[in-house]
Amino acid sequence: MDLFLHIGLEIHCELKTKTKMFSSGPIDYHASPNTRVQPFDVAFPGTLPTINQRAVELALRACDVLGCTIDPDLRFDRKHYFYPDLPKGYQITQAFHPLGRNGSLMIEDQKILIERVHLEEDTAKLVHKKGCTSIDLNRCGIPLIEIVTQPVITSVDAACSFMEEILRLVTYLEISEGKMEKGQVRCDVNLSLSKDPLTLGTKVEIKNLNSISHMREALHYEVARQKEQIMHHQTIEPQTRRYDEKEKKTFFLRTKQRKVDYRYMPDPNLPWIRLSKEWIQEVLLHRPSTYQELYQRMTLKHGLSEHQAYDLLKQKELVDLYFQITEYTKQFSMVANWLCVDVRSWSKSHEGPILIKPEEIAFMVNEIDQTIPYAKAREILKRGLQGKPIQAEWENYQKMQFSSQDLDRLIHQVLAQNPKSVHDYLKGKDRALAYLVGQCMKLSKGNIDPQKAKELLKENIDHLERSAMDEEE
Amino acid sequence: MRLNDSIDSQQLARKWKAVDEKIQAVAFWCDETEKNDSSFYVAVKDNISVSGLPMQAGSHILKGYRPVYDASVIGRLRKQGGHVFCKSKMDELGMGDTGLNTGTTPIFNPYDLSRIVGGSSGGSAALVASGCCPLALGTDTGDSIRQPASYTGTVGVKPTYGRISRYGILPYANSMDTVGYFTTCIEDAAYALEIFEGKDSNDMTTLIKPGGSYHRSLDPSLAGKKIGIFHSVMKTINDPVLQKIFDDLIHYLERKGAQLVDVDIDSKWLNLVDPVYKTIANAEACSNHACLDGLRYGSQPIADTVEQAVKQARTTGFSSLVKKRFIYGAYSLYEENQKDLFLKAQKIRRQIVQEYLMMLEDLDVLLALSTPDIAPQIVDLDGSRMQIESLSNSHLKLDNLAGTPSLSLPLGWKQGCPFGLCIRSNRFQEQKMFDIAKAIENYTGLAGLTVEV
Incomplete structure (x- = not known):
């Protein structure tokens, strides 16, 4: 029946x-x-x-x-x-x-x-x-x-x-x-x-x-x-x-x-x-976009895939954030992916609104593959969701990069340019070392840790001295 | 103006207590510690919310209830230096026109303690009449200010609907409820409207109309004024004493150059005023008082279930007279009855109002006696706690159906008791009403009338 x-x-x-x-x-x-x-x-x-x-x-x-x-x-x-x-x-x-x-x-x-x-x-x-x-x-x-x-x-x-x-x-x-x-x-x-x-x-x-x-x-x-x-x-x-x-x-x-x-x-x-x-007309004129309108913008203007757009549209807070962020960056797809994966999983386990500033997110996204690899940027953004300031996190990362790759080169450069100070230091003038540290800070534009520079300078001078003595022998 | 008379508040308190022992008009005293001799003291009908003071509106269901907020009129009163001295007794929830259905003792007429005071604003009327206060607040849904004013020789004013905010007034029938007041003279009455009127954001039915300086603008000249006499109503007055006093007034007005005209509405409409009024008022009342369920405030009975608690609160909390009106009200709103009762009443109301406004249109004011006689003896009402309805008293309800302003002013005496003249004008034409009233008050010489109890 x-x-x-x-x-x-x-x-x-x-x-x-x-x-x-x-x-x-x-x-x-x-x-x-x-x-x-x-x-x-x-x-x-x-x-x-x-x-x-x-x-x-x-x-x-x-x-x-x-x-x-x-x-x-x-x-x-x-x-x-x-x-x-x-x-x-x-x-x-x-x-x-x-x-x-x-x-x-x-x-x-x-x-x-x-x-x-x-x-x-x-x-x-x-x-x-x-x-x-x-x-x-x-x-x-x-x-x-x-x-x-x-x-x-x-x-x-x-x-x-x-x-x-x-x-x-x-x-x-x-x-x-x-x-x-x-x-x-x-x-x-x-x-x-x-x-x-x-x-x-x-x-x-x-x-x-x-x-x-x-x-x-x-x-x-x-x-x-x-x-x-x-x-x-x-x-x-x-x-x-x-x-x-x-x-x-x-x-x-x-x-x-x-x-x-x-x-x-x-x-x-x-x-x-x-x-x-x-x-009535005035009231109806002033309304937010429908999700269809937003979908059109995301796919036609921003070139997001259908899947990405639909994925974002599941959660209005993310869509709002998406359009705020893309005021500051053109990395549409990157932003969408990051929102749908990281932010969504974060918001599922946390109450309350997403407090991270859109321009900060945009900044980070723009730096990806320029000054920071993708994986690192993602880590920083994650910390950003937890309330850490993104800009400062990025700067820290830059400093860390400086010390590991370019510090040696910098130290050598300073030592080579200041033989007199090296000589004075070897004679026991501690002030000469302080001067050398100052030169390192100046050359690195303050992006290194002075304590670390001091140690490296000492190490290098000791090394130089020893090799000089070796030569004399 | 008596509102400006300086008074000694201590002496006043003693006087009030002594008077009240005889007339039983006070529901609750205000225990205000700070009393200011330069202000004036006002009795407030017990359906008007005053924050912190009990409000029972003559009903047991509100026992123990104290509003947490002030009615808008109380705020306006205080701004002008007025003090609330007491809450005055009233017929239960505004239903009743005798002052007998108060939930406690009857209110007695200060002119003759064996007579009723009228209602439902009887307490306020009695307190003004006995010289306790120059001003008392009341409410008027059918005739609840003007009828007791007539019985107590006071000036009772019901302004245009929408002039004074209803916020904080325990309602009876919202589409007709009007806040008004009693005074002993027209000057005070005109001034009082200036105190209370005005748009209120808490009451969407208040209307923005330019207020008046009614008191300063009072113009008692009569020459050229067009004054209507409500023919059908006056035809029903069969008391020769009242009739003669009214006729004398008419001759006086004519001598002074006023143009007097007999006017009327088709009796088919007039006969419908009372049933239409009752149908609408009962329906609105039944709805308004659905909130009185004893769950959140007032008499809060303990019971096993919510249903039982509500049933118990409402069974014991209301008098039979009130319950009867609720049943009429509910009945007229049932789906199967709406068309024949409530909606029909609304339709007829519109037609009556149209006829009435047409009659008022050409006139400065319309005159008729407020009541067909002086206040009845309590014993004559035979325990019914209601007066017999006839055109001679139901005509006052026209102003509630139409929202027009209307007042009662003491006109004369019979057996030592006063009776009033009803003066009404078109919507928002209170000034015209006060002007003629002032002229008539000059003629009667009864300005400031009070009685020693």
Whole structure:
């Protein structure tokens, strides 16, 4: 029996703003719980929402890139339900007038229709531990966009590809940090199996998938589970399920038979705001490059291979660094390789941002095969990642090179040019040796260690003396 | 202006305590150690947040709650030398028009302790009426300032929606909630608007409109002023005493050269004011008070589960009157009812407002009695804690539906109790309203009216 799969996605994506959607509460993912909270976020009586303009701008950017029709009337509604993650007892969202409608995204030659993109506020985070639930209001009120597709995705792979593409879009356009593992992007999946390709089967929702691999596993498991049920002529009940990452199975959460009535109403505290055409255009004009645009630049202008470009594009921080470095050097391929290998492996084992200065990296790369071999340069860059100053490391290397190769020549030159001083020294005048050391420093432009020069001078003079005595004998 | 009168704060405190024993108008005293004789003291309705002072808004569910921030109006008040002296009692969450539904004892009318004071800003009205303070803050969602003002012989002002910030005001119905105040004379009322008005970045519904120097600009001239008489409302007044006093006023205004015109709105719209108001107010209230779940502040009951805790807090925390309104509110927002109730009410509201604004357009001000009679006896309300709705009192809600300014000013007496005249003008035309009010105050001679309790 042929069964047809229909998948629809609801993607929640936290926006990259400094403050919350409707309050001046700062956003900081590393802050201790309940320390980034304004009276509004606790829903103290009398607090009022104010709209975060930056969030509106980022949401517009998302609507634009997803090809949505933008509603110029910015309006917000209340969605009511009682739950401890929702202090106000309602969430401010855009139920009746989403910012964007009727968009689409091409995935593997299939047009995935996007029903709506709307703005809303995130809920508080509930932390369940040892049978006890704690509430962290830091997350409460972080701006979100929700992207809702039509149930038109027909394979698990396409669903995952769609999700990957969304992650790339929002990350490269700096709409969101786009990290699923940090909960910045979350996905709910609706799926149904039916015997007729044109009608949908019974809708089953899997909530809160937090990585693409989990999404893939959950979908495969759920499709198999439902097929099994249908084979055995069991009916599938509309329901919500959750995915257990350890067991790699989905579990029943609640039935969808009884629909929750959210009692939507327009939020009377927020006036309708008409966004002017000019303002919207201005906002959309000023956006970072999409990853496709960056790919074009890397391959066409910089001559990177397809593989190199794709490899870099896996990690936005590296791409940003790549373009910063290549402001100062034309060694594109060298930079790309170094970023993809050394920096990537470093960033995997280290928290926090990459602090190395792009111009320093460029300097080092430019010196490769000029004053320093590749292997040495790589070592220095590695130390650079650990916070060592690259310029100083390179200078040290140069000094070391001087002492081992050219020092002897230098010493001989100084001794040959100053026979009188040698003579004086041999007579026991120590000051003459100091003068010779000075001459070495002068000739080497200070690139040698004076102590080392002193020793070498002594050694050489002793040697000269001995051979002179030998001759006399 | 009485706001500038110098006072002795110690003496004032003694007076307030003595008065309050009789009228029961104070919810919480402010234990401010630093008292300054040069400033003026203000009673603040207990739904306005004052950092550190308790705020219960007449509801048990907020027991123990102390705001951590000041409402914007409190900041503005302090900037002008005002001090918060106490939080005044009110009907629970602003729901009620009697001053009886306060969660504790009723508030008594200072003119006659057997009568109601009105509500929901009853405490503030009573404190101004009894001479405790020259200014008290209130809020007006349906008639909550103007109706108690009428019953207590005070000037009660509800400005244009958007004039004064609502930030920090425990809401009732956001689209109609208006911060206003009580004074004993029009000069103070005009000055007070200068104190409180202005755009606030914390309240997106405040509007940038050039403020006025209302007090200095007061112009009580009547010649050539076009004054409307709200025909349908006055038709319902059947008390001969009130009717005569109103008629005398009209003759006076005409003698002074004002142009008096009978104006009206189609009764089909007027009859809908009350149901439309209730539908919208209950829906918004039900939503606004969803945050009162006893989890983060207020009465925080201990229970096994979150659901039980919320249920317990809300079951014991609200009076039956409030719960009833929540149920109406929720019902009108259910998906299957929205179209027939909430959305329909919104639609009709727009039509009523259109009719009303059209009526106001040609007028300087519109007049009607604020209430159909003096304050009712407490015993006559028969435990319902609500008054009977009729056009003669529901007409005040028109200004909440439309956002127009409106005030009540003491006009006359019956059985030793005062009643008020309602003066309203078009949006942002408070100056016109104050000007005529000043002229009428000159006629009544009731500026600075207070009563010894």
